[in-house]
Amino acid sequence: MASELHEIGKEFYLLRSGEKFLHRNIYIKRFVGTHGESVNMLMDPGTAVDYPVLSKTLKELIGGIKNVHAIFLSHQDPDVSSNIMAILASAPKAVILASEDTWRLISMYGIPEKRFKSVESFKFDVLRIKKTGHYIQFIPAKYCHFVGATMFYDFESKVIFTGDFLGGVDTREGSGIYADEESWEGISLFHQIYMPSKKALQIAVDKIGLLSKTPEVIAPQHGDVIKGELVYDFLSRIASLDVGLDAAEWEEDKLSTLMVALNGFLDMIKNLYPDIHQGLISSLSKSQEFTPSIRVSGDTIVQIKILPQDAIYHFWKELVNVSDEDTLSELRGLFASSLSNFGIESPDFIIKESGTTENDSEESFIA
Numbered sequence: 001m002a003s004e005l006h007e008i009g010k011e012f013y014l015l016r017s018g019e020k021f022l023h024r025n026i027y028i029k030r031f032v033g034t035h036g037e038s039v040n041m042l043m044d045p046g047t048a049v050d051y052p053v054l055s056k057t058l059k060e061l062i063g064g065i066k067n068v069h070a071i072f073l074s075h076q077d078p079d080v081s082s083n084i085m086a087i088l089a090s091a092p093k094a095v096i097l098a099s100e101d102t103w104r105l106i107s108m109y110g111i112p113e114k115r116f117k118s119v120e121s122f123k124f125d126v127l128r129i130k131k132t133g134h135y136i137q138f139i140p141a142k143y144c145h146f147v148g149a150t151m152f153y154d155f156e157s158k159v160i161f162t163g164d165f166l167g168g169v170d171t172r173e174g175s176g177i178y179a180d181e182e183s184w185e186g187i188s189l190f191h192q193i194y195m196p197s198k199k200a201l202q203i204a205v206d207k208i209g210l211l212s213k214t215p216e217v218i219a220p221q222h223g224d225v226i227k228g229e230l231v232y233d234f235l236s237r238i239a240s241l242d243v244g245l246d247a248a249e250w251e252e253d254k255l256s257t258l259m260v261a262l263n264g265f266l267d268m269i270k271n272l273y274p275d276i277h278q279g280l281i282s283s284l285s286k287s288q289e290f291t292p293s294i295r296v297s298g299d300t301i302v303q304i305k306i307l308p309q310d311a312i313y314h315f316w317k318e319l320v321n322v323s324d325e326d327t328l329s330e331l332r333g334l335f336a337s338s339l340s341n342f343g344i345e346s347p348d349f350i351i352k353e354s355g356t357t358e359n360d361s362e363e364s365f366i367a
């Protein structure tokens with residue numbers, strides 16, 4: 001079996017692409033009946049780049065692409081569906097399962113209509129797979145981020161495949177596929193940029209809450225797989241996150257002010273700490289590989305696309321990465337005063353050194 005393959009629930013497999021920062025997650029579910037009969041389903045099969053490894057994996061797992069019976073597409077984006085014609089060509093039995101809104105767009109690939117079955121035709125009810133006796137359900141994730149976005153729930157493994165909803169960019173240190181607290185930053189970033197409004201997120205969370213069996217694992221198309229206590233935790237956090245229009249409407253003034261404050265700070269350190277200034281500008285520019293959350297032109301910040309508190313955190317993290325400890329303690333005050341010049345309160349992580357409590361500082365002073 002290919003090493004990239006992870007079983008995240010009973011017969012529910014994840015094949016993760018190797019990029020840094022924004023992974024594509026392809027999933028395969030094998031429904032195996034009591035007499036060994038099987039139905040194989042592929043979810044969001046990815047791009048031409050993914051095809052060779054997907055093909056090899058399917059050969060080892062189910063005897064080849066030819067044994068794929070269904071391909072579920074959460075929506076139509078190229079990272080999800082652009083290898084679909086190649087897969088259909090090698091999988092003569094396979095039918096595409098997707099929403100009608102998704103079909104309207106993916107049909108442009110030239111897919112014959114007879115190879116498509118709409119999820120609306122199942123009325124979003126619990127379905128029984130005749131051949132194997134398993135139960136499944138399609139669930140709308142309207143406007144997360146596409147009007148016809150759809151999720152898929154497998155009752156056997158209790159894994160819910162959520163497409164882009166609950167996906168994230170990679171902010172967790174280390175290897176592995178499961179989310180921890182560090183993953184939240186990437187999920188929050190991804191949703192602020194791609195999701196249109198909190199209302200859409202809340203509706204999708206409510207739909208998951210209405211399932212007759214609570215999912216134990218959330219399997220998104222990007223980022224980390226969420227399981228255990230984080231399932232409930234991340235679902236409740238995402239339902240109160242300001243994203244897209246929520247943030248854009250009322251944060252615009254705050255963002256402009258923050259941009260002036262950050263540029264003021266950059267100007268200040270340009271002469272005082274030229275190496276750090278250069279390092280910071282280049283790391284801010286590098287972190288734009290996915291999509292610029294803080295966009296830099298020359299040595300000036302020209303756009304901030306995330307919430308002000310997240311932008312401060314992101315900026316500070318980059319500054320920590322390019323500074324040594326002594327310089328950082330000097331920069332701490334300069335940064336806090338650059339913010340306070342514009343009436344912006346400094347978060348705790350800037351004022352207090354990490355891992356230092358008031359008592360600790362007192363003790364070291366006395367010592």
Ligand SMILES: [Fe+2]
Nearest residue numbers: 075077145164
């Ligand atoms: Fe998408």
Ligand SMILES: [Fe+2]
Nearest residue numbers: 077079164221
């Ligand atoms: Fe995506």
